[in-house]
Amino acid sequence: MKTLLPIFTILFVALTALAQEAPAPMLLIYDASGSMWQKLGDETKKVLAAEALSSTVANFSADQPVALMAYGHREKDNCDDVEWLLGLDNTSKEEVIKSVRSLNPTGKTPLARSARMALDQLREQQKTATLILITDGIESCDGDLCQTIAEARLAGIDFKLHIVGFGIKEETAALRCAADAGGGQYFDASDVDKLAAALQEATRTTVDNPSENLSIFTTKNGQPVDAWIKVYPSDGEEAVAGGRTYRDTALLAVPAGRFKVDVRPLENTDIRGTSFEITLSAEEQLHRTVSFDAAKISVTTTVNGELTDGIARVYPADFSQPVANARTYGGTKVMEVDPGTYHITFEGLKVNGAGKLDTIRNITLDGGAAREMVHNFEAGTLVIGVQTQSGELIDATVNVVDKALRQNMAGSRTYTSPGSNPRTYDLTPGLYEVRIRTLGAHSGQDETIEVEIKPQTTVEKILTY
Template sequence: MKSFLRTILASALVLGGAMSAQAADRAIIVLDASGSMWGQIDGKPKLEIARQALRSVLTTIPADTELGLMAYGHREKGSCSDIELVVPPASGSASAITAAADSMKFLGKTPLSAAVKQAAEDLKYTEDKATVILITDGLETCSADPCALGKELEQSGVDFTAHVVGFGLTAEEGRQVACLAENTGGKYIQASDAKGLEDALAQTVAEPAPAPAPAPAPEPAKPEFNFVPELALAEGAAALKDAGNAWEIYKANADGTKGERLTTEYNNYKGSLEPGDYVIRATLGEAAVEQPLKVEAGQAYKPLFVLNAGTLIVRPRPSDGGDINTGAAVVLDFPGASHPATYYGETKIVLPAGETKVKVTIGQGEANETIQLAAGQTVEKDIIAGVGRVVVNALYAQGGDKVDAGGLDVRVYKAKKKIDGTREQVTYGYGPDNKFDLPAGDYVAVARMDQAEAEQPFNVRVGEAGDVTAVLGAGVLAIDAPGAKEIRVYAARKDIQGNRKEFGYAYDQKHQATLPEGDYVVEADLGDAGKKEGSASVKAGERTELTVQ
C-alpha cells in the first residue's frame, strides 16, 4: 500500500509548530492485541509486523526514557475488561517490552478507550507529565467514545498527550480515532505497512525532541484569500465538495520540481500564499495530481485539478448471495502504485483510471479479478471468495464438557496425504469456537489440549456453515505436591525396555494438565526429603486430584 506516513509527519511539523514529534520522558505504549491483528498486510500477519517494528524502534530510544507496555484483548475473547499493564514504565525497559510483545497472544475485543484511560492513570497524568502511544488496527468495540475521552484527559491532566497510530485503518476509520490524539494535542499517524508502522513508532517513541522554534516575527496584514483550488475526478466533471481530499503545498525549486513542503490542507481549502513559485499536489484516495502555480502580488487564483480517476466499490462475499465479510482483505494493484494497497471489508476508494487488479481473501479462500476503471466512473463489484465456514471445538469426552480454555490448539490440514504420508497444514487457531473460512474440500481438524490430541475429518461446501467437534477422550489431572521443586508425569505402563512415556512436567508444587484417559505415575522431587511417587487414573471428561507428599 502507498505509505503517506512521511507526508503526514512532515506536515505536522509545519502546522502550528507545537505538533512537532517529541520523545516522551515517561510514556506507555498501548498495543492492540485483539483478534483482528491476525489480518495480513502484504502476506504477513499485522501482529508480526508490529512485533518487528517494536524490536527495531525500541533499540533507538533514549536511555533515560521511562517506557511501559499495556495491552488489550490478549487473554480473553469477547471481553471489554481484558486490559493489562504488561511492563510498568521504567528506563531500560526496551528488552522487556520486546519479549512481552513476542510472547503475546492476539484474541479479543478492542477496548481502546478504556486502555488509554488506564494507561493515563498508571502514569498519574493528573500529577505529572504523561504520554500514551496507542497502536490500533481497529475501532472501539466496547461502547466508549475516544473523542470524549481525549477531551476529558486533556482537561484533567497536568501535561497529557496521546498519540494514535492507525495500523491498516482506512481514511474514514482513521478519522474516527484521530480525535483522541487531536483533543490532547497529540498526533494521529496513518501506518499502512511495515515501514509506515516503524516510522510512526520512531516519531512518537524514539525521536529526540527538536529545539523549540523561535517565535515568528509579526507579519503585515494580507488579503483574506488568494488561492482557492478545486478538484474534479475527470475533465468536465463537477468539482468535488468535502471529499476528504488533501492539498500539499510546496515551494518550487529553480528547476520547477518540488522543494520545501509548506503545509497540507484538506477538503474545500481557501488560503493565501506569498508571491512566488509553488508546486501543488492534490490527493484523494489512491489518486494524485500535481501542477505548478506562480503567485503574483494582488492576484487571486482558482485552479482546477483533474485527478483522472474513478471510484471503485468492492464488496467481498464468502459465496454468491452471502453477507459482506467485514474482515476480508481487499488488495488493489492499480496504475502508478509502488506496491499493492490493502483494505479490509467493504472498500470504497478513489483510484487512478485504468486497469486495477483486485484480490479478495476471506480466511483461506481467494478470488482475483481485473477491473477497468474510467475517469469519473463508479464501478461497484461483488467479489466471491468461494468459502464455507466451520466452527471447531473440542470435547473432553463424547457428550461431555467443551474444552473452554485459551490453551486449546486447533490446526486444520488438507485431508489428502502427501506422498511422504504427511498432510499440508491450511490454518490454525487457539481457544474454543475457532472460526475458519475454507474453500470447498475435505479437511482434518487436529485439536490438542496439553497432552491430549484428537483428529476429526470434515467437509466444507461453499456458502454453508457447520460445526466440527473433536473428542479428546481425556480428563484433567490436578497434582499438589507441597514443597516440591519439580513434578513429572509418566504413563503407568512401561514399554518393553522398561521405560515409561513422559506426559509433561512443572517446576512448581502444583501442576495441572489434560491427559488421555489412562493410568499415570507422578514423581515429585521434594528436595531434601527425596523423590516421592503417586499414582492416578484419569477418566475421560472427569477431573482427578492427586496429592504427593
C-alpha cells in the first residue's frame, strides 16, 4: 500500500530503487468462462486471447516472474471455480503459454472471487505484484469487484490492477471502477489487435515502473478521507486523468501542461469540492495535500415530544438551492456541510397545517463542529365522522382549510368502512374550516364547520344526516 508521504519524489525514488533490485511478479488472471467460445470474426475468443497473451508473455525478460490464475475452466455453474495454475515465483514463460492454451472454457465469471484469492496470496506472502485481469464479460456471480479491490487497498496490500475487457458488450462501469480502485487502467479491447495493444500497455505500466507524476492526499478535519479526483486541461472539459484516494495517496499520470484539478470528498458528505490549477513539466513530480473542513448537523423531528418522520433542509444565507437534506424516518440523521451560516427548514411528514413547516435562521457552523437539533411540532387531533341518524356510515369528502391562510391543508373521503369513518387528522394548532360533502346514496349534503385545534387535544365531530 502506498504510504502517506508529503513529498511524492521520495515515494517515486523508493519505487524506482525497488524496480532496480528485482521485478515484481506479473499475475495474470485469465478468463476461461464458457463465453470464450464465442467468435470474433472467424476465430473464437479463446484462441485469439491465448495467442495475444502468448505473444506478450514471450517478450518478458528472463527474470520476470509470471503467475497465472484461471476461472471458469472446470465446472459450468460453480462460482468457486478459480484456480492457481502457476505461483508468484514462476519465471517459465513456456509454462504460462502452455497452460493458457490448454484451458477449456466452461463456466461462470467470478471476478471478485478470483481477485480476492489473488490478493489473499499477496498478503500472505507479503509480496507486491501487477495484476492483469483479462475478461470477456462482467461479474456473473455474487461478487463486487470494485469493493473487493478498494478494501484490499485499504488493508495495505501493495499492487496495481489493470483490467482488459475483451469484446465486452455490457456496461463496463464496474470494471472501470475496479481498475481505478486498483491504481491501474481499464482497456476496452473490441478486437484482437486492440487486445494485443492493451496487453502490451498493461504489462509496461507495472507496479515497478509507475508512470504517475501527480500525487494527491485528502483530509477532512485533519483525518484522511476518500475523495474523487479529476484532472482537466485548463481550457478543456474532457478529463485526462482521474482516480480516488481511498484515504490514501492517489497517484495519477498526467501529461505535461497546465491543468485544473477537481477534488470532491466522498463518504456521505455534502461539503463542496475544490479546484486548483497546476503546471507540470515533462520530468516533474508534484504533490498536493487537500484539506477540507466540515461541520455536522444531527437532526431529529418529533410531534408532541414523540419521534416522527420529517425532512430537514439546509439552505445557504441567500436561501437558494439547499446544500443538504435528510429525512429522519422517526430517528436521527446526520448531515455534513461546509462551515458557514445556514437556514434550516423542518417539515413534519405526519402532521398537516401551516405549522408543519418551520425555519430556524442564521445557524453558524464552524469547521469540526457538531450541532444537534431536535425540532418539535405541536399538534392536535381532528376526528370527523359522517353517518345517518340510525348509525349507517355515509361516504363523504372532507376538506380541511386553514381559516387565516385560506389554504387547503388536508382532505380525504370517509367511505363507508369503520376503518376510515370517522377520519382522523393530525393538525398543527390553529383555526380551521372543515367542509363535508356527502356522496352516493346520501349525496346532497354540503356543510362547513369551524374547529379550533390546540396542542395535544382531540376535537371529534360526528355529523348525522
